[in-house]
Amino acid sequence: MIRIENVSKTFYLPKGQRFDAVRGVSLSITGGEIFGLAGKSGAGKSTLLRLFNLLERPDAGTVTIDGRELTSLSKAALRAARQNIGMIFQQFNLLQNTTVSDNVAFPLRIHGQRRAEIAERVAACLELVGLQDKSGSYPAQLSGGQKQRVAIARALASRPAVLLCDEPTSALDSETTRSLLQTLQDINARLGVTIVIVSHELDVLAEICSRAAIIEDGAIAETIDLRAQQALPRTALGRELAALAAGRAIATAATRQNTAEAEHA
Amino acid sequence: MLEKFLALAPELWTALGQTLAMLGIGLSAAVLVGGPLGVLLFLAAPGQSLQNKPAAALLGWLVNTVRSFPFIILLVALVPLTRVIAGTSIGPLAAAVPLSFAAIPYFARLVEQSLREVPRGVIEAAHAMGASELQVILRVLLVEARSSIVLALTVLSISFLSYSAVAGVVGGGGIGDLAIRYGYYRFETDVMIATVAILVLIVQAIQFTGGRVARRLDKR
Numbered sequence: 371m372i373r374i375e376n377v378s379k380t381f382y383l384p385k386g387q388r389f390d391a392v393r394g395v396s397l398s399i400t401g402g403e404i405f406g407l408a409g410k411s412g413a414g415k416s417t418l419l420r421l422f423n424l425l426e427r428p429d430a431g432t433v434t435i436d437g438r439e440l441t442s443l444s445k446a447a448l449r450a451a452r453q454n455i456g457m458i459f460q461q462f463n464l465l466q467n468t469t470v471s472d473n474v475a476f477p478l479r480i481h482g483q484r485r486a487e488i489a490e491r492v493a494a495c496l497e498l499v500g501l502q503d504k505s506g507s508y509p510a511q512l513s514g515g516q517k518q519r520v521a522i523a524r525a526l527a528s529r530p531a532v533l534l535c536d537e538p539t540s541a542l543d544s545e546t547t548r549s550l551l552q553t554l555q556d557i558n559a560r561l562g563v564t565i566v567i568v569s570h571e572l573d574v575l576a577e578i579c580s581r582a583a584i585i586e587d588g589a590i591a592e593t594i595d596l597r598a599q600q601a602l603p604r605t606a607l608g609r610e611l612a613a614l615a616a617g618r619a620i621a622t623a624a625t626r627q628n629t630a631e632a633e634h635a
Numbered sequence: 636m637l638e639k640f641l642a643l644a645p646e647l648w649t650a651l652g653q654t655l656a657m658l659g660i661g662l663s664a665a666v667l668v669g670g671p672l673g674v675l676l677f678l679a680a681p682g683q684s685l686q687n688k689p690a691a692a693l694l695g696w697l698v699n700t701v702r703s704f705p706f707i708i709l710l711v712a713l714v715p716l717t718r719v720i721a722g723t724s725i726g727p728l729a730a731a732v733p734l735s736f737a738a739i740p741y742f743a744r745l746v747e748q749s750l751r752e753v754p755r756g757v758i759e760a761a762h763a764m765g766a767s768e769l770q771v772i773l774r775v776l777l778v779e780a781r782s783s784i785v786l787a788l789t790v791l792s793i794s795f796l797s798y799s800a801v802a803g804v805v806g807g808g809g810i811g812d813l814a815i816r817y818g819y820y821r822f823e824t825d826v827m828i829a830t831v832a833i834l835v836l837i838v839q840a841i842q843f844t845g846g847r848v849a850r851r852l853d854k855r
Contacts, residue, residue: 452765463760
């Protein structure tokens, strides 16, 4: 589904120093997976994510999504291809001066869809995130969690195969975070959308990811499988993440057993 | 006093019409030419999507140069050009030419400033959804900055109301010119007070309307 090959990105700071944000990263993500990018702040995980839809153009390497090599596309073709890649952000980035439904309609309008289809699709997407009654509200009238749900509805409006999430829960409290992650999992399960999620919160990644890459100094230190038992991860961050995921698995199993016993009794 | 005022009424009306004509033309030019110029100034700046150093430098230099002319000098300096555009160098239509010239770069800067307040992330999100540059301008920048742009236009209208008084120098006419001719040159203090009172009312009306519209448009 997503294949990143040998991508690099260097920034030149105003004073002329160079900063290698991403160095020669290769990565392959399967369709339908929820994949995490973990790392300390400044490790390059957000820049790496932004290379996926070419918000940052890599200096070298190729990005292929759903069989299309984005790095070789013309500007117009890239704009069309971006309909297939939704994205949500830490700060939501909604249009403040338009209503919730106009925000969700945005990606459809810019690609010239018919009005009736847009209305139908907007309603369906708002229902998917449970905000059908907020369609006429403005973002300023919503809570943080609701804003992020609007952003998810907007990102899904053009029926993308991939959803990129850049620190989607970092501006939310823990309660809201949990329900938002539930929504993301739900979308992944129901629509089969491949999700790539960047977060500095390891418990967020442990909660929903099947695999995660640990990013250190702009490169992938290791990739770990969070669903299957495996050898102890090499990095400290990886061990912490694996422990969190394992702990969560045990907790879930315990809850299930308790529920089963309760039902027996 | 009342008698004198009534005798002056026709002239006041004409003057009011002339002022509105000058403002109307100057502000239209500002919006139609200065608006797009302001968008270009914003987009060409470093870090923006059409980032272009030479273009940004050239546009910035052009805008600064026109803005550094004292208005009365610009008025005189543009006389030959005014003759070509308006067919005459006297009267409110002629005065509208230098007014437009001064209003365009002024509004361009104000628009640029307004657009800078739009959060970068919102523009980025539009790009991520596949929006073209033009769509970003029309559907993101202008929508998000609209109340700030209305306020900019309000500021512009009020400063150009007083610029239009200077236009009396080239026989531009208008309320300000009336105040200068009757009130100042002829020492008719009551006329001066009456005209200034009218100007005060116009300024209040513009500010009130601009503020209201801006508040209406602002959903942030």
